[in-house]
Amino acid sequence: MESLLHINSITFPILSLITFMPIVGAGMLMLIRDDQGIRIFSVIVTLFTFIMSIPLYVHFDPDLAGFQFVENKPWVPRFGLTYLMGVDGISLPLILLTTFFGPITVLCSWRYIATRVREFMICILLTQGIMVGVFASLDMVLFYIFFEALLIPMFLLIAIWGGPRRIYAAIKFVLFTLGGSIFLLLAIIGLYMKAGTFAYPAMLGLNLTITWEFWIFLGFLIAFAVKVPMFPVHTWLPAAHVEAPTAGSVILASILLKMGTYGLLRFNLALTPHASVELSPYVLALSVAAILYGGLLSLAQSDIKKLIAYSSVSHMGFVTLGIFVLNLQGTQGGMLQMINHGLTTGGLFLLAGMLYERTHSRHLDVNAGLGRLMPAFAFFLGLFSLSSLAFPGTASFVGEFLCLSGAFSFSNKLGAWVIPGALLAAAYMFRIFLRVIWGSGGKIELAADLNLREWICLSPLALLVIIFGFHPAPLMKIMNPALENLLARLPREGTLSLATLFNEISFSVFN
Template sequence: MIDTGFPVLSALIFFPLLAAIGLFFLRDERTIRLYTLVVGLIEMGLAAPLFRFDLSTAEFQFVEIMPWVPAWNMHYHVGVDGISILMIFLTVLLLPLCVLCSWTYIGKRVKEFHFCLLLMIGACVGIFSALDFVLFYIFWEAMLIPMFLLIAVWGGPNKRYASLKFFIYTLAGSTLFLAAIVAFFVNTGTFSIPELMTHEYSFRFQFWTFLAMALAFAIKVPMFPFHTWLPAAHVEAPTAGSVLLASILLKMGTYGFLRFCLPLTPAASEYFAPLMITISIVSILYGGAIALGQRDMKKLIAYSSVAHMGFVTLGIFVFTMRGVEGAIMQMINHGITTGALFMLVGAIYERSHSREIADNMGLGKYLPAYMFFFGLFAIASFGFPGTNGFVSEALVLIGVFEASYLLGALAIPGVMLAAAYMLRLGLKLAWGQPSQAATWKDLNIREWVYLAPLAVLVLYLGLMPTLALKTINPSVVHLLNQYESRKTLHLESSLQPEPPVQSIQLSATRGTDQ
């Protein structure tokens, strides 16, 4: 553990929240945008101490802990390990980019928009760094409110339906997750996630808590039967909303699987793995097939997200080293490429005022820079060698083939589908006829500025993934070792039928006894 003395994670969580209050004192729209941009840059600066992350250990680092509600043993407890740190970097990076990509896109209620944006970023950093179950749940749910408003206020024509569906779907999914948290607490007497990881749970307990948690995470990912909120939300959300949705929100689900399901309920994870793998493969194939038939660019990318996230869950639930590493890399890479693709869709929407592919054809001749970026992110999205998508998809596939040839063979068509729908989209955008783009201007400096960092990351992670892999490796090794040792232990110990819930009942003191 590195003790820098400076509360890096708390600063990252609370600085945007405090800065959001500062927005109330600003009036001019341009000042508000500049202010939020500066806040984003400062936030990136605040993240700099995280580069002192120790690559050799799987321990949680930058840990801060202080009592919160002593009566229920709740703590304010944050920290990062290899699984979460990259997501925090991604979250922090996206804030200034989102401000830039909304510079002209958002024309009304500018102050409130940036307010929501800042709240979102604070809550998202909180989710990826919380090490207390209640703290995690608070960020997990609190994040819904600004996201709901982003869709409901600044969304497209069908925003009411989309925002309501998004909110109810995700909230309903996580209600049982709350019951699971309560059950974990009553069972062990603690909300601390690292401490919960060291406890033993009976199989029956794991069975139900896994189901409750997996439902919440599967809706967030989203996995196949629970994915219907995603296209609606993506299509209606403003660009920045789509970017945050695709790059960060979806990752919370898979992060939840890695952080909670595997370490806390290993035996149940093992038990349900065939189900999760099946759903993942269905998501990959179904998402890809549906994406192939879309006319709306945002819908196409939204369904491609379903397929790409299927690779993440597939990688997680084959429980191989490369599978899990690939899954984490895929989380990052999908965040970068899909976020960038949504920004590009937003950029072209400002020119054509339509998201239909048919209205945005033939850009290659008139907007070469735009097509360059689009082509780069599109090929990264389907995993072209040399881009970041290739690294993660290859790792996941290697992991899957290590586990089973059959599963690997089933996943391969998903990769081909990805190439098919992305190339179809790129082809039409670049050379489709008739083109209306003759009068449109190519990317301006502001658009260059927010696309270039992501393009650099695509190539950097594609050509030199070593540093990222080194960062996640110790944590993944630790995670899988723990998992391997405890899943077997559990299957044996669960033969003795002793539900721990009963012992708590006996030990709990009743008020009447005093």
Template sequence: MSLPLLSLITFLPIIGVFLILLMDSKDRELIRLTSLLVSTIVFFISLPLYFNFDSHTYDMQFVEKLRWIPSFGINYYIGIDGISLFLILLATFLTPISVLASWHVTKNVKEYMIAMLTLETAMVGVFVSLDAFLFFVFWELMLIPMYLLIGIWGGPRRVYATIKFFLYTTAGSVFMFLAIIGLYFLNYRATDEYTFSLLEFYRLDLSFAVQFWLFIAFFLAFAIKVPMFPFHTWLPDAHVEAPTAGSVILAGVLLKMGTYGFIRFCLPLFPEVSYAFIPVISWMAIVGIIYGALVALVQDDLKKLVAYSSVSHLGFVMLGIFAFNIQGIEGSITQMVNHGLSTGALFLIVGMLYERRHTRMIADFGGLTKRIPVFAIFFMIVTLSSIGLPGLNGFVGEFLILVGTFKSRILYASIATSGIVLAAVYMLWMFQRVMFNEITHEENKMLKDISKRELVILIPIVFLIFWIGIYPNSLLRKMDTSVNHLLMQIGEKANIVSVAQGQKNPNQLKHNSIPKIDIVSESKQEW
């Protein structure tokens, strides 16, 4: 590959930042257009990643490797596989949409757009990094623009929310940082080579105790990010206070960094401990699913409702990852994309309602369908997608996750299924209260229907909602090989390690020697 496509995608937004820096802050329209243009270009140049992606190999593709800090063996090492591909596309897709959704922002437009574009660089950077150090740099870099987005352009309690967000995330990630340094020295001890390359780390054989502590460190960082119950308390605050675009990016992409981290780091690096942690994490996920749904049920505030529904949805994603089979993990990756689309769209829609009425309280709405029918159609589609109606994207992910979980642990699957029922309850009830019934508030009679800009924002999302729902194989076939390889890796390593300490833990050996690895074709036939 002669053109450094991934670097281009990662750093083009930064070039946009420099362009905007040169502009006069009074030139708001120009700044908006520039950032829209830059992020749209980034999206279009990220499309070849999908079309040129070779789904027959699990090797990293579009790889670029440059020496960065040679004395520590740190490289600028990036590349993608079937797992990160869709998350990158999700990030490049949601950024122009968020920029477009922020057209009404009038306060400090220049700084706002700089933050958005920096955020895009950081998000893409996290997903492309194959060097653990580089990964961490992007991971932390992402905090700053998000912190500013919530803190400057947020709601009334924005300062509290943004500091909470920043501190929670940093608190988790510092331990991950130590664990990364730990892996670095462990790798040196094993191979006599100083490197932060993730692919080298994959080859390490670590004892159970070492794996355990490193796993805990990574787990804290990722679980806070996801967020898993009980680490979720920063999320509702951050979402409620964040501006619409901030919520979209936060729910759409940032939360996925956590789940992505589990797949990229925890599972292949610490397979044995991950396996041992299945019950713990699955129960946390299940509690998250039910708890998130129940709390969403009682919210008066639309945005809070959507925020808690995120906790519930991400519980499903975690459950799928820790099903340790191809359906579960592919379902999880699909669900990450789906959640990004449908929850992103929900936040956008709530934002649009807020722009019209300057309130987000469910009780302030009612009967809107009569006034704004086109808007209602979009809202309905997105709501149904979030519930998981067959034919729309949400169904594919949740179904695969539940199939996967059912195969490994029937009990978990049967409890988690109730989350889907609850999702239908809280979403439909919300929709009914907001959109149906009689109009009870005078203000609602004057509402304007969807504008052209809003159409441009929602149509691509709704298109993808249908596309993934009807033809999910366009996603699944790209990730099959990578996910299979991941499972092979886990299986092999867990075997090796458990043989080494087989005598200590005979039961574990029995479990670990048969991690559930499925055949690729199985999932293909289903879809």
């Protein structure tokens, strides 16, 4: 285990710092009186957190196997609990994505949130810190605590500042996620029984029987499938997205969903490799269902936020597909798609929020033909829509291309199933984009174009979308060695026939 942990090359505990700085900041918000001061302080805290996370990228050594910037402190030794934090090539991009979105989520709520600003910003800062904690923790219990703690501020964000059906959406969100995490807890306890410790690196070397692997795989899968969300447990997502305030939608789409796919990579593939190989066809089938079904549902929506929400189901289907084709291209594609979906869909939700602030409607027909009034808005909507439909030259193309080549390398049949999903993406994104920009019959006569604050929110996202479209190397360099290591641990091909597997499992259930 020690060989996998590389001590911090920076002299201070950087991971704890960027995890707890926003949380401490949230506490300090209590001391500030006026709303404007609260907003400014929140921007400063999130911006500072982002700046502090940059050294992670600079000092990260991609060629080192295992985890870096490790912080290893005893916590509750009696139960094998340690305060173990660290990052590798899989979690680092996600942490950077999280801190990058911090200032943006605060800025996009500047006007949108007019009541209970203090409480709102406290929730935003709490989610910020907790999400970093999820990606950085290497102790299973620590991970579980962060994973669950996130529900509280997220629930409040939706239930207090949400739309008309906010209570329904918030409760649905919490019930679904909690229902899933029970299985996460079971899987963690199962692993603890075999390993005698909660430290993740120590569990990598476990030699579990296939039956154990199967149950643990299933536990993780259910927990993370809800979070991703995979078909058929995706129904909480559209409700939550539609009701959540802009910042909530952005956090949900850009980062929270990635915790699910991150878990699949980090726990399912790494800890239960045999079961992953055996069961991957089923996950692939679910992914294809999500891609096609999500796409079809998205095509049928006329509420802009709902349309983007269902498109997320479809896009996250590409991620799980890429992960479970279990080849390098697929997993690279899945990882890239996670980052790019975060940037693109985050941008789209920001735009939907800006539109709602102006026209008080999210309906496609009401907002038709706005391109003439808001050219800058039209430009960003065009760019993010193109990226969302994986137009060549935008970030998502590279991710989707790799997922597709992973799928076609797996089998041409699987590839043929996925292609209509790519077509659907073009169909629904063009529908919203062409309708809002040039459509006829809109009811809006007057709307101001983007202001400076909104430009500041959108331009970094737009820049990254284009840069990663032509030059994804900075991301690839970080994550490739980690993914290669991960795949190298997988058994070459299935060691058991499916019939034997199910025999063993039913044996273990009935005896």
